[in-house]
Amino acid sequence: GAVVSQHPSRVICKSGTSVKIECRSLDFQATTMFWYRQFPKQSLMLMATSNEGSKATYEQGVEKDKFLINHASLTLSTLTVTSAHPEDSSFYICSARDSSGSNEQFFGPGTRLTVL
Amino acid sequence: KNEVEQSPQNLTAQEGEFITINCSYSVGISALHWLQQHPGGGIVSLFMLSSGKKKHGRLIATINIQEKHSSLHITASHPRDSAVYICAVRPGSQGNLIFGKGTKLSVKP
Numbered sequence: 001g002a003v004v005s006q007h008p009s010r011v012i013c014k015s016g017t018s019v020k021i022e023c024r025s026l027d028f029q030a031t032t033m034f035w036y037r038q039f040p041k042q043s044l045m046l047m048a049t050s051n052e053g054s055k056a057t058y059e060q061g062v063e064k065d066k067f068l069i070n071h072a073s074l075t076l077s078t079l080t081v082t083s084a085h086p087e088d089s090s091f092y093i094c095s096a097r098d099s100s101g102s103n104e105q106f107f108g109p110g111t112r113l114t115v116l
Numbered sequence: 117k118n119e120v121e122q123s124p125q126n127l128t129a130q131e132g133e134f135i136t137i138n139c140s141y142s143v144g145i146s147a148l149h150w151l152q153q154h155p156g157g158g159i160v161s162l163f164m165l166s167s168g169k170k171k172h173g174r175l176i177a178t179i180n181i182q183e184k185h186s187s188l189h190i191t192a193s194h195p196r197d198s199a200v201y202i203c204a205v206r207p208g209s210q211g212n213l214i215f216g217k218g219t220k221l222s223v224k225p
Contacts, residue, residue: 034212038157043202043215091157105206105213107151109158 002028004096006108013084014116020080021111023094029074030096034105035067038091050077074099084115119143122203122216129223135190137219139203142184146209150177150188151202153218159202162188193223 003026013019023033031052036044048058048069056069066088068080077096081088094108121140129135139148150162163170163177165186170177174193179186190197203216 043217046212049212093157093159103147104161104164105149106161107159112157 002026002098002104002106004094004106004108006094006111008111009109010112010114012114012116015085016083018080018082019084019113020078021092021094021113023077023079023096023108025075025096025098025106028096028098028100028106030077031074031099032097033071033077034095034097035069035077035079036093036095038093038110044093047079081113084113086115089113089115118217119207119214120203120205120216122201122219124219125217126220127222129193129221131194131223131225133193133223135193135197135221135223137188137201137203137221139186139188139216140184141186141203141205141214143205143207143214145181145184145205145207146211147206148179148186149202149204149206149213150186151204153200153202155199162201190221193221195223195225198222 005024007022033050035047038044047062048056050056050069050071052071058064071077091110093110097105119142123138148165152160165179174191176189200218200220202218204213
């Protein structure tokens with residue numbers, strides 16, 4: 001099946017620093033990618049929808065200046081958590097929708113962010 | 117009432133048992149996904165369904181569009197099947213996925 005990769009798989013950083021997470025679709029093109037956040041024992045929460053070549057659409061309550069999204073190519077989207085704080089510690093998951101026509105959505109393995 | 121309801125919330129089974137996880141939804145959908153999330157967190161897409169039935173190895177997924185219901189079955193369950201199983205639906209043709217709260221499955225040897 002189609003594969004979505006994320007890098008890094010886990011990251012620990014100091015408060016105030018910025019962290020970039022990459023999401024790649026490895027064997028298909030994705031004009032649309034999604035970024036989710038998941039807190040312990042909770043379901044995935046959509047943060048934003050990333051469209052190749054245009055600005056991301058953020059869900060209500062998600063700060064676009066704090067969570068910068070860049071979808072520069074059909075196989076790569078990045079999420080940058082700027083000036084990270086301990087409350088940003090979470091599991092971040094990306095997902096990519098196959099543009100070929102199947103419309104199927106595939107999920108990455110996730111990135112665990114810990115902000116000290 | 118949540119738009120996507122899963123049952124049971126928690127399920128413990130003995131190795132070899134046949135397992136069924138249910139998903140009911142209240143909106144019109146274009147597709148339904150079954151996802152598997154292991155304790156480490158990574159999510160695996162198991163099935164995407166818009167009608168009928170799909171089978172992959174020991175996993176079978178069915179959907180009844182009229183009844184707005186889907187089931188995920190695991191035959192000959194194994195401890196490595198222990199995970200959280202999540203049902204997610206896509207409302208309309210391009211809507212964002214709506215997730216169920218998941219069913220935590222534990223298969224004992």
